[in-house]
Amino acid sequence: MDVNDRGCNSAIQSEEEMDLRRGPWTVEEDVTLINYITNHGEGRWNSLSRCAGLKRTGKSCRLRWLNYLRPDVRRGNITLEEQLLILELHSRWGNRWSKIAQHLPGRTDNEIKNYWRTRVQKHAKQLKCDVNSKQFKDTVRYLWMPRLVERIQAAAGASSASCTTTTTTATANTYNLSNNNINMSSGQVDLPPSGGSAQVNPSFTPENSSTAASSDSFGTSQVSPISDLTDYCNYPINNNNNQDYFQVNHVMNYPESLISPPSYFNHGLALQASEQNSQWMDMDGGDISDNLWNVEDIWFLQQQLSNNM
DNA sequence: AAGCGTTTCAACCGCGTCTAC
DNA sequence: GGTAGACGCGGTTGAAACGCT
Numbered sequence A: 001m002d003v004n005d006r007g008c009n010s011a012i013q014s015e016e017e018m019d020l021r022r023g024p025w026t027v028e029e030d031v032t033l034i035n036y037i038t039n040h041g042e043g044r045w046n047s048l049s050r051c052a053g054l055k056r057t058g059k060s061c062r063l064r065w066l067n068y069l070r071p072d073v074r075r076g077n078i079t080l081e082e083q084l085l086i087l088e089l090h091s092r093w094g095n096r097w098s099k100i101a102q103h104l105p106g107r108t109d110n111e112i113k114n115y116w117r118t119r120v121q122k123h124a125k126q127l128k129c130d131v132n133s134k135q136f137k138d139t140v141r142y143l144w145m146p147r148l149v150e151r152i153q154a155a156a157g158a159s160s161a162s163c164t165t166t167t168t169t170a171t172a173n174t175y176n177l178s179n180n181n182i183n184m185s186s187g188q189v190d191l192p193p194s195g196g197s198a199q200v201n202p203s204f205t206p207e208n209s210s211t212a213a214s215s216d217s218f219g220t221s222q223v224s225p226i227s228d229l230t231d232y233c234n235y236p237i238n239n240n241n242n243q244d245y246f247q248v249n250h251v252m253n254y255p256e257s258l259i260s261p262p263s264y265f266n267h268g269l270a271l272q273a274s275e276q277n278s279q280w281m282d283m284d285g286g287d288i289s290d291n292l293w294n295v296e297d298i299w300f301l302q303q304q305l306s307n308n309m
Numbered sequence B: 001a002a003g004c005g006t007t008t009c010a011a012c013c014g015c016g017t018c019t020a021c
Numbered sequence C: 001g002g003t004a005g006a007c008g009c010g011g012t013t014g015a016a017a018c019g020c021t
Helices: A027-040 A047-052 A059-071 A080-093 A097-103 A109-126 A134-161 A228-236 A242-250 A260-274 A295-308
Strands: none
Touching: A027 A047, A027 A059, A047 A059, A059 A109, A080 A097, A080 A109, A080 A134, A097 A109
């Protein structure tokens, strides 16, 4: 049924006549919009707004509904799996936020865009390189994403270790996250052939996520801070067990366009050397502040990146 | 406690595309 | 095919929250 035929007989008014409201939505407006859409469905936003008696543009109503009021909108922490998906999909599609959002159920393009701008671009800024530069993209792909994989595995391992009913053994380079489409053994995100539904588990919320649950130190941040790029650069990869770390990365399927594995290993060396000067690092892989970068580390990493790419 | 800088995220804007006429 | 209005997307803004001094 077209929204124009929903019993709305009010005369079409210009925006000036409507005295349109702007700015934050009130509870009353939210309730009005929810009730109207519940009864009549969404679509034809301009007339919907008029018929519902909202002094808002159709655009504003649509945005409020899609980004905030929709019942299936997920709010709260961006999980590690979601971060991995975002990084992976962004490397494929760039700033195609809505396309990326299609593969993160309950997440809106706006939320993903905000995550990218507030978290990812911040790290690019810290590294003094452009977020769209090859340098930074490679850093994300060869340092950040593998580290995320490791974090996910660690969280899953911790979770399974505490759960006697599971028989899953999380090894460093052979692990498949159940309930989602991130293939941990290949480091790839399985996507549907076209417009399918390959997604992270919709029920995987911050509240029930083993990842989040095993990381109480995350606090109330909107994203999990331990997965930040700064964390990777602080991570102690040379503790006699970094073989697994490299293996995890090594088995990931990288596009031909990206740098060669040897270059990647050089990044590891860069971090290793950086780590040797970083006695203050969090050796148990816990919560690490964004502010633990120091000038020398950033400079050193930048030198290694520019030398090896 | 106050002031100030930073971060986060909801909301707006502009523009390109789609659709109905 | 042309046009106008609606829609959707990506970029940007600004207020509120937060953290630090």
